[in-house]
Amino acid sequence: xxxxxxxxxxxxxxxxxxxxxxxxxxxxxxxxxxxxxxxxxxxxxxxxxxxxxxxxxxxxxxxxxxxxxxxxxxxxxxxxxxxxxxxxxxxxxxxxxxxxxxxxxxxxxxxxxxxxxxxxxxxxxxxxxxxxxxxxxxxxxxxxxxxxxxxxxxxxxxxxxxxxxxxxxxxxxxxxxxxxxxxxxxxxxxxxxxxxxxxxxxxxxxxxxxxxxxxxxxxxxxxxxxxxxxxxxxx
Amino acid sequence: xxxxxxxxxxxxxxxxxxxxxxxxxxxxxxxxxxxxxxxxxxxxxxxxxxxxxxxxxxxxxxxxxxxxxxxxxxxxxxxxxxxxxxxxxxxxxxxxxxxxxxxxxxxxxxxxxxxxxxxxxxxxxxxxxxxxxxxxxxxxxxxxxxxxxxxxxxxxxxxxxxxxxxxxxxxxxxxxxxxxxxxxxxxxxxxxxxxxxxxxxxxxxxxxxxxxxxxxxxxxxxxxxxxxxxxxxxxxxxxxxxxxxxxxxxxxxxxxxxxxxxxxxxxxxxxxxxxxxxxxxxx
Amino acid sequence: xxxxxxxxxxxxxxxxxxxxxxxxxxxxxxxxxxxxxxxxxxxxxxxxxxxxxxxxxxxxxxxxxxxxxxxxxxxxxxxxxxxxxxxxxxxxxxxxxxxxxxxxxxxxxxxxxxxxxxxxxxxxxxxxxxxxxxxxxxxxxxxxxxxxxxxxxxxxxxxxxxxxxxxxxxxxxxxxxxxxxxxxxxxxxxxxxxxxxxxxxxxxxxxxxxxxxxxxxxxxxxxxxxxxxxxxxxxxxxxxxxxxxxxxxxxxxxxxxxxxxxxxxxxxxxxxxxxxxxxxxxxxxxxxxxxxxxxxxxxxxxxxxxxxxxxxxxxxxxxxxxxxxxxxxxxxxxxxxxxxxxxxxxxxxxxxxxxxxxxxxxxxx
Numbered sequence: 001x002x003x004x005x006x007x008x009x010x011x012x013x014x015x016x017x018x019x020x021x022x023x024x025x026x027x028x029x030x031x032x033x034x035x036x037x038x039x040x041x042x043x044x045x046x047x048x049x050x051x052x053x054x055x056x057x058x059x060x061x062x063x064x065x066x067x068x069x070x071x072x073x074x075x076x077x078x079x080x081x082x083x084x085x086x087x088x089x090x091x092x093x094x095x096x097x098x099x100x101x102x103x104x105x106x107x108x109x110x111x112x113x114x115x116x117x118x119x120x121x122x123x124x125x126x127x128x129x130x131x132x133x134x135x136x137x138x139x140x141x142x143x144x145x146x147x148x149x150x151x152x153x154x155x156x157x158x159x160x161x162x163x164x165x166x167x168x169x170x171x172x173x174x175x176x177x178x179x180x181x182x183x184x185x186x187x188x189x190x191x192x193x194x195x196x197x198x199x200x201x202x203x204x205x206x207x208x209x210x211x212x213x214x215x216x217x218x219x220x221x222x223x224x225x226x227x228x229x230x231x232x233x234x235x
Numbered sequence: 236x237x238x239x240x241x242x243x244x245x246x247x248x249x250x251x252x253x254x255x256x257x258x259x260x261x262x263x264x265x266x267x268x269x270x271x272x273x274x275x276x277x278x279x280x281x282x283x284x285x286x287x288x289x290x291x292x293x294x295x296x297x298x299x300x301x302x303x304x305x306x307x308x309x310x311x312x313x314x315x316x317x318x319x320x321x322x323x324x325x326x327x328x329x330x331x332x333x334x335x336x337x338x339x340x341x342x343x344x345x346x347x348x349x350x351x352x353x354x355x356x357x358x359x360x361x362x363x364x365x366x367x368x369x370x371x372x373x374x375x376x377x378x379x380x381x382x383x384x385x386x387x388x389x390x391x392x393x394x395x396x397x398x399x400x401x402x403x404x405x406x407x408x409x410x411x412x413x414x415x416x417x418x419x420x421x422x423x424x425x426x427x428x429x430x431x432x433x434x435x436x437x438x439x440x441x442x443x444x445x446x447x448x449x450x451x452x453x454x455x456x457x458x459x460x461x462x463x464x465x466x467x468x469x470x471x472x473x474x475x476x477x478x479x480x481x482x483x484x485x486x487x488x489x490x491x492x493x494x495x496x497x498x499x500x501x502x503x504x505x506x507x508x509x510x511x512x513x514x515x516x517x518x
Numbered sequence: 519x520x521x522x523x524x525x526x527x528x529x530x531x532x533x534x535x536x537x538x539x540x541x542x543x544x545x546x547x548x549x550x551x552x553x554x555x556x557x558x559x560x561x562x563x564x565x566x567x568x569x570x571x572x573x574x575x576x577x578x579x580x581x582x583x584x585x586x587x588x589x590x591x592x593x594x595x596x597x598x599x600x601x602x603x604x605x606x607x608x609x610x611x612x613x614x615x616x617x618x619x620x621x622x623x624x625x626x627x628x629x630x631x632x633x634x635x636x637x638x639x640x641x642x643x644x645x646x647x648x649x650x651x652x653x654x655x656x657x658x659x660x661x662x663x664x665x666x667x668x669x670x671x672x673x674x675x676x677x678x679x680x681x682x683x684x685x686x687x688x689x690x691x692x693x694x695x696x697x698x699x700x701x702x703x704x705x706x707x708x709x710x711x712x713x714x715x716x717x718x719x720x721x722x723x724x725x726x727x728x729x730x731x732x733x734x735x736x737x738x739x740x741x742x743x744x745x746x747x748x749x750x751x752x753x754x755x756x757x758x759x760x761x762x763x764x765x766x767x768x769x770x771x772x773x774x775x776x777x778x779x780x781x782x783x784x785x786x787x788x789x790x791x792x793x794x795x796x797x798x799x800x801x802x803x804x805x806x807x808x809x810x811x812x813x814x815x816x817x818x819x820x821x822x823x824x825x826x827x828x829x830x831x832x833x834x835x836x837x838x839x840x841x842x843x844x845x846x847x848x849x850x851x852x853x854x855x856x857x858x859x860x861x862x863x864x865x866x867x868x869x870x871x872x873x874x875x876x877x878x879x880x881x882x883x
Binding site: 064084 | 261265285290293312313314316324327328329330331423424425427428430431432434435453478
Binding site: 123124 | 564589591592595596597603605606617621662666
């Protein structure tokens, strides 16, 4: 019933949803951290990076505490949607999103920092509003780094285990991702089945990292090097 | 000069195409796995009931569910693991189980402590017994105390996570050797994991259910533990208020009443019809 | 007409300036840290002053009292930056058209392609900024700024990253832009040469305050008139620090042997042999310190150029004397104070300027 393909499909689906969430969120935070000065910026940086410093099971437990059935958010979901959050695929996606967010933010921040703020100021002076400037100047110049960040986040989301298993469980067909399935197969001694999924994971990992590195190498070409790259944009 | 320009434009075109392809691929994967063949993770559908069950029931419940599906056309989803672990997930964190099929007394206690009132079900359906296992070809043991003299490591389910571990510990305490050998115990997440540890050759002994040993060709039964532990009882109960309580109830009722499935359980080594005299959990 | 009166305070710097500029080319100059770029950014709208008022062409774009603030993208000010700040991922044409596309049809005064032609860029439209020379980049920057039909053109040290050869040429373009399109210009620089050469008025800033506002040459003169105070006058510091270059427009004349004649107004001077055609317009650069002053016609000199003129202005600074001599075009000469005293030359006297043809540098116009 629970074929390799369905496990991989569920994992991919969870990771895609997680990435779809971290993309805009990560870009927003990255932009704040690179281009804006404000009180509490340090706190934001720490908060966004926190999942990197915590054991994934801790993250999972904190999420469980926040969205479990007895929590306010869990109750809300129950009354609005008729279903819980914990131990559903949504929780799996949530766990994946939370652990991959710091990586995404960092990658995006590096990509944005590589764009001369002077160019953004110039675009504004020429009549472009903030959104247009971002879309027509910042993003085209940073897009390779952005894609690299998305890739990194996706791979991290795909490989999440500790947080997922705590907040989403290991329910075959619903929340059993590739890592969780591998763990189950190892635990029950089904080594051959475990190796199949291990192979899939390794292949995906290598492919993603290769593309990621290739993208990063190409992203620094083509822009004139100027002095200040990280700094307040005079918007 | 122009060739350099063309090359750069070409490169950008490739990048753009790659991004477009990746995006479409992502949507495609998402769509396909959503539509899927029934492994539907969507929360809002009328889907198969989700039964949390003891790890030792993995094989036999799978077969029983096949019979059920052939006969009624309805699918059943399972989540196997240590019964105590799973009970905690349901009671403390609201895991969306529709029904449970657990072994032991602790899961019922967990439910009671959390104020969960299971729907009327089948509190005492099957029973089991413990055996000592070892790698293929290992010599049979004359008694349980023999494990102490060999001074080897042994695998059991963690008593905190699965009743199989509770029963194993009870048996070893009754034989008077628990204190001596507890430091050599390897505690696993559930009874199947304990068996896998012995199968892999990493541990010399394991204490698992008789029914587990029957499913594996890679171990030998070294000793059958007849007494020294509480009677092993399985409870099959739908959860009141679950989203597919009915589906779970129908399936569980089928298992305990249908002759074909009862035969499956017997052949697997389970004994049927409860244990006389044992009080079940609250109705 | 631009008027402003503003205060701005940051960590270790404060700006407190006010002024009124007409529709000509006004320079803002001063040392690094004086506040030139800060003032420019306030006018442009990328910095918000703490208090004050800025009015452009009758419209108030900033007023702390009335809580008025127009965002930078709404002010229609063209800005030319020091390094051009061209968008590296767009070709020249797209760069120029960037702002043009965003302004309403009704306001469009200039066509981007016409501007490109005016600035000699027609052949470069498909190139990317990375493939252009410094001078070409600045010209694109100017075209881009003009394309939004601005009411004001701001230039922030536009020549600072160019080599000497290009500066004259770009300065010329700027003068022609002003003459042709009649857009007021504010020109920020730390170079006296540029300021004198292009601006009709100059505002001198130092440490965030205005210390002078007058014609450029008058500012420099004022330094001389202050006598003992001269050494500490900021204007004087400039003349001391800069190697002043005379930048003049000229036309190529006949070439014979190893020299080429260049015509500047009514004046004909000799320069090293140029590989150019007679009639070609060029820009000439002649260093003030490379000219020898004579109170009478010198004889038997190797120098090819001996030009007669009348002393128009004199100012001195810390042992150096600068003389503006009217020889047709006005040429500034730098000599030591002692030499000046010995010559006994004053305003109104006839003098002779002597310089070698190798001191005359010729650049593209």
